[in-house]
Amino acid sequence: MLVASGPLLSAQEPALVRYLEDREEREQRNDYFVDLLRLALTKTEAEFGPFRLQPVYKKVPQGRLLRMLSADETVDVLWSMTSRSREEHLRPVRIPLGRGFIGYRLLVIRSEDREEFAAIESIEQLAEKVAGQGSSWPDTTILRHNGLPVTTSGYESLFTMLRHGRVDYIPRALNEPWAELALRPELGLVVEPTLVLHYPAANYFFVGRHNQALAQRLKRGLELALADGSFEQLFFNHPSHQVMFSKGRFDQRKVLSLENPLLPDSVPLQREALWWKPKTMTESESQ
Known part of the structure; x- marks a missing residue:
């Protein structure tokens, strides 16, 4: 920042x-x-x-x-x-x-939970899991607005909380998770390969x-x-x-779309030159 x-x-x-x-x-x-x-x-x-x-x-x-x-x-x-x-x-x-890539979120999960997350097709199914977030992050309000349970903590604590089962996943911006996990290999965490959250941001x-x-x-x-x-x-x-362009594999991900209640009306969403969207990504039919 x-x-x-x-x-x-x-x-x-x-x-x-x-x-x-x-x-x-x-x-x-x-x-x-x-x-x-x-x-x-x-x-x-x-x-x-x-x-x-x-x-x-x-x-x-x-x-x-x-x-x-x-x-x-x-x-x-x-x-x-x-x-x-x-x-x-x-x-x-x-x-x-x-x-706009800040509105796309990959999920950091425990490696042993990959099959559970691969079976998720909707926000309602994701709501059975608990997200970990920083207490002052806008994402916290966005997730809760969409019915997703959230537990908050300090940034460094989130990864150990995930490892010990206090939360089930940590949503991270597209450019963040691989470097974060490379620094914490002892925790056995991975970037979930089948889902991406999206909200306008x-x-x-x-x-x-x-x-x-x-x-x-x-x-x-x-x-x-x-x-x-x-x-x-x-x-x-x-x-x-x-890393987000080389490892994102967006064409293999289901997009779960969220509303962003914090988004000001002044955000220039209609000015297409200002925005980027993964070309091969499609919206989840379950939304």
Whole structure:
């Protein structure tokens, strides 16, 4: 997740843009968003002047991070899934950074449960299982809205909870689970190969409500990157995304569609150039 603070400086002095970086983050899941932030700022140097990115090394839960940004405290910009509440308290830059892939969720399960999950054909059947989620993650509300039981905990604890049977699966974004499991081979967990959850969702850059200058710059930079193709190039070629394209096997997965009650009406769903969808994936007939 990313964060930047304070008004932008003059063109004569680099604008400081601060974002959160966890020293203990092992999966490099945020590298793409940092690189996209850098791309947007670079695209706008001629118009807005030079910049300097500064990581803030701190271990902060997502809920606390959102409050820090709202108070213009320590950080200036973050990336996160949008929701009505977040758009009320923060200023969104309404370009979906992951082109919607954050709304596709693969399931991390115990290896011995593969046959049970392969037999699931509907949300009603999945509701017999318990999902593990972070307490401040928007996904928690989305899953519960769709009738799926959820137990919440801290991120690191989720994987051991799954191993010990306190939850049955952990939904993860397409670029996340393989690296996470590679770091925890002793737990005997796997990426479930037959299912994918989907709900409409977007992750945006957010800045503080009063930081209109940074929001304007990021919006302009992302639009320029979309126009010249560099946004798409980064999305498809970023090292952290290669695993989801090579291992996703979307043509072999049943899609279980969920409603997203948190989705603001302002999300630009009709602007097709902003979104990506696995080409061979079909919606589950059971939905």
